[in-house]
Amino acid sequence: TSAPTAGTATVEWPTPDSVSRWETAAFQADEDGETVEVYVETDDGNGWSDWRTDPVAPGTDISSIPADNRVRFRVELARESTENDPRVTLLERQWRP
Numbered sequence: 431t432s433a434p435t436a437g438t439a440t441v442e443w444p445t446p447d448s449v450s451r452w453e454t455a456a457f458q459a460d461e462d463g464e465t466v467e468v469y470v471e472t473d474d475g476n477g478w479s480d481w482r483t484d485p486v487a488p489g490t491d492i493s494s495i496p497a498d499n500r501v502r503f504r505v506e507l508a509r510e511s512t513e514n515d516p517r518v519t520l521l522e523r524q525w526r527p
Contacts, residue, residue, distance in 0.1 A: 435509055440471075441521050442502040452495045453524040455486050455503070464509035464516040473500040492523075 459466040467485035471478045472495055481495060485506075495501060501523050507516050 435512065437507050439505045440502060441505065443523070445500050446525060446527070448527045449497045449525045451497055451526045452492045452501060453526055455490045455492050456520070456522045456524055457488050457518055458520040459518050460516065462514040462516050464514045465507065466516045466518060467506045468518065469504040469506070471502050471504055478502070
């Protein structure tokens, strides 16, 4: 069996007890010459949807997301060569309580 060349993972945490304001979407990625894209998804109680259609950069300001929305990440990895190993090494949502 050959190694997959693409994949998607959704990373979700429990909702914080108190959010007065979302601040940033922070992550670290090791692309290893390939593609790592991170998307922010939100849920206002009506289901998950993309916050923006484009992937975000590390440290993206997400303060425009309403404080009562849930926030999670969708990570898309792709590679041309199975010799490379793109990965995300850190994901965190930052908020003000």
